[in-house]
Amino acid sequence: MRDIAAEEVTDAVSHLFQEACYHLPGDVLGALKQARETEESPTGREVLDGILENARIAASEQIPLCQDTGTAVVLLELGQEVHVTGGDLYLAINEGVRRGYDEGYLRKSIVLKPYSARVNTKDNTPAIIHTDIVPGDRLKITVMPKGGGAENMSRLAMLTPASGRQDIIDFVVTAVDEAGSNPCPPLIIGVGIGGTAEKALVLAKTALLRTVGQPNPDAETAQLEKDILRWVNGLGIGPMGYGGTTTALAVHAEVFPCHITSLPVAVNLQCHSARHKETVL
């Protein structure tokens, strides 16, 4: 067993959220710069210039890239030989969110009662935490401040076994088309195929964390990603929906076995401000 102090987890989470909200990951910046070169619409290119300029200002002035600093999504890969000491792991994570959002001048966007008194919790807790238990004695923490505009355009379809590849493409492309300018394109499109309803949605979300444009290692799924991307970028929505050829930077699909009666397909959209950061304790 290896001990990790809960306080260390709190410090890491606080730091990660602040860094994630000020700095776009290098692969996202690279994909945006690439899109700036290939976008056909002059207005679209200007929007991409604005997005890149925004990233420069945010990083140099330590101001959030976007005022929507999101729901605090935290993904853990917890080694089964890790022993968390000095406190409850999930409380430690929430304390890190509380501290990071306060110290970092990040917006607190969580309301306690979703359908009645929508009173702000004032510290952006509770975090949404997904935990995988893995071999080893390390704890990997990934934080993902997830903005509401793109998250609100998520979709789930319980297709049937009679459906096939083309039905999946149609569902994903239609979801992006209907979302239009709302989710702040250019997007990263997370697709989860298989499992159960909630498994498909988690797959779609975790797919967003893959290095932008890195294909699925399975050739069949990699081809599916390519085909969806081609259709999506033919929609004409473009950067911020003003028209153009870059509606998405990438499509990332993850696949999991499913029940004989099922074919769940989930879409989780990531805006161009694709913020996430990770560390290993």
Place this chain on the structure above:
Amino acid sequence: MAKKVSLPLTDEALEGLRAGDQVRLSGVMYTARDIAHKRLTEDLEQGKPLPFDIKGQTIYYMGPSPARPGQPIGAAGPTTSGRMDIYSPRLLAEGLKGMIGKGRRSPEVRDAMKKYKAAYFAAIGGAGALISRSVRKSEVIAYEDLGAEAVRRLEVEDFPAMVINDIHGADLYQDGKAKYRKNNDII
């Protein structure tokens, strides 16, 4: 080349704006989002005065991140406008002339914009740091309990925006998409 436009908007300025025009807005605007819109509408229904005279004014759908010491505001980009669609026709009838946000508006809002001669602008979503540079002053004037969602009076200079819906009925989201759409036949 972006057009310089003063706020509040004049009928003459609105007449000259076209969907697809890039503009730089300077002057005064008010922020309001979901709950603030609900309260403004409730005030109107109860015959109470609004916290600011809405006639001729512009509302920006925005809830900023907290300002660092010495700064007028934190990140200050737009939120999705569609959530305000159910409230906007009423406010347009009261004399609201401009709305700033991101994302398409409902047919009802577009009709009301034509009827009352008002325009809808988009700012770049996710460019909150860039946009914050155009905000000179920010002051909470109502619903302080809402925190980021309170109504603020902003003084802006060269606030970058794009005309989406003009008073003549054009819509950049539809026109721009149609221009670059390559696979009309697939869905």
